[in-house]
Amino acid sequence: MEHSGLIMKFAWLIPAIPLMSFILVGLVLRPLSKRIAGLAATAAIFICAALAYLLAWQYFSCAAHEYAAVVPVTFEWLRYQAGLSVQMGVLVDPISVLLMVVVTTVSALVHLYSIGYMHEDEGYGRFFTYLNLFTFSMLGLVAAVNIVQMYVFWELVGVSSFLLIGFYYKKHSAVSASNKAFIVTRFADLGFLTGILILGYYGFKFFADTSAGQTGPFDFAYLNSAAFTTKIASMPSGIFDFSILTLSMVLVFMGAAGKSAMFPLHIWLPDAMEGPTPVSALIHAATMVVAGVYLVARLFPAFAASGSALMMVAYVGAFTSLFAAIIGITQDDIKRVLAFSTLSQIGYMMLALGVATPAHPLGYTASMFHLFTHAFFKALLFLAAGAVIHAVSTNNIWEMGGLRKKMPITHITFLIAALAIAGIYPFAGFFSKDEILASALGNGHTLIFAVTLTVAALTAVYMFRIYFVAFTGEPRTHHALHAHEAPKIMLIPLIVLAILSAIAGFVPMGSFVHIGTAPHGGINHAIAIAASAAAVLGIAAAWFFYAGQTARAASAAKAFGIIYLAAKQKFYIDEIYIFITKSILFRFVASPIAWFDRHIVDGGVNLSGFLTRMTGQRLRYTQTGQVQTYGFWFAGGLLLVMLIIWAAIGVKS
């Protein structure tokens, strides 16, 4: 199989175009004209998307069905010594091509949407600059050939996410949300980095024996190779019963969990909704937050070689999906509901990866499939929510209502996305969710299957709760009454995404993206019926409680009592964090260290300064300014030197 096509050689342009556009727009165009800056940034991403489609078409259209990983472009970035070098390059394999298509598509549509959405914002040019930076970083992450390159871009997406969450930097809540996101993900990345270092250490140690033509010990191909994983799987790490492999995979997963906002590192994502809505759609729904899933998928053979690490992925994913779905039902801020929904759906992707095994890898395909479909319908949900927020100037769903007639196109697209996420045939979510459920049941994880099915019902509830409250019934406020449809430039992305959300499920993902043997395509009918029943039940429940009136919802909330209150307060996770950090860490660790720093370390520095100054004060009096004093010291010194020489040498003869 030969990938000698022209587009393959120019695959590096896919991440490079947004970089060039970022520099051009940020430094040259932005000060000139914000209108041109926005258009140029958008055009660059559209070119990028076109290249990604060409690449995908060429890659997947080759005759063989085993799609090998190809590295068309690479250069040496760091070289420490022979056998320990780090490359930068572009890796083309099924999942990276898939992610490139998703990222460029959603990014291009979000750019287009932002031209309308950010129209009146004074930071218009800055916004597009950041968006381009983000797109570049994300594409670099996706195309990473080794784990160090991935880490570099991993941090870059973190920075762009930070910049965009804190985009309204005059708003205090946005600034603290951006800090929170950055600190939490940085904390998680500490684990990731430690994992990389452990892998690199042992990778280098065994590189000569176990490598098979890889360029360095950080290459994914090497880290995933059976020769390497079996070698370190048999070495004890000394921490619990973990082998070196399990330990490093758990640490790497910590980074993935931070970026993908898995419990208990999920706390930053709901707050990240302080950023502009297009940012939430692009970064905090469709692309960056699935980077963790992508990382686990990238290292899937290594995770699979350590069974316990993969089990942890499965249970963390399953717990997060259930946990976030429960909170999602109780929130009133439309973007926060969507944020918790994102958490829940990423939990799905994680658990699908977790239940997959090298022998039955359906979950791997299912996870990537769900990532693919979720990107479209979740971006659509956010963009539609953005259009609504744009129209009614509030995030609270109880201040909306009756928007179905005021905003018909937004309404239809939102409905399609809601049906897709709920998993109603024939919308996209149905197919990917079915595959996840089938993979969980197929590999004998009954508990996870039950959780997944429950979450499917809860997803339908919280999504149609928003739908019924915001779009049906009577307008509840003055703003909702006078809402009007969004401008055309915002509607086009909505329509495109709605079409994608409707048809993306028909992509035969199994034949494109799989690990090991290609799974059988098609729908498992028993599971499909169960999942659809759960979704319909959820929609019915949402209709029963929220359509038209709220008395039933209020009484239901009262019936659940304390559970409802706890869920409304997000199970007090934020408060627990604050308690742990403020009352324990700050008081017992940080404050003593700060005291030590201020008094002992700074005190030592101040003391040396004080001593020097005092000595200077005293010595000042020797400086009389009179030549005779200096002469005296000179003569005395000379005499002293002569005496020393005399004493040292002595008098000859």
Next chain:
Amino acid sequence: MIEFLSSLTPGPHHWLVLSSILFSIGLYGVLSRSNAVGVLMSVEIMLNSAAMNFVIFNKYISPGAVDGQIMAIFAIAVAAAEAVVGMAIFVAIYRRCWSIDVSTMDLMKD
């Protein structure tokens, strides 16, 4: 008596001691005189003691040559020129401060 005295020919040590005494007197003067002219005179004494060393060593180490004497004359000429410059500076200082007391000159302190 005369013969005894004439037999006491001074050797190099005597001359060098004389030169050292002159140098020390000059150094003492430089460090202790408060009148600038006095300081200058003391410097001249020190210079002369150094010039004297040239002559002494010339006489006792290479009596045939005159290098030391030439150097001594050279030093005297330089000292004369230097004295002129020094006096000129004192005149300038006197015009400015109405005093040539070196103990009041402490501009270097600032």
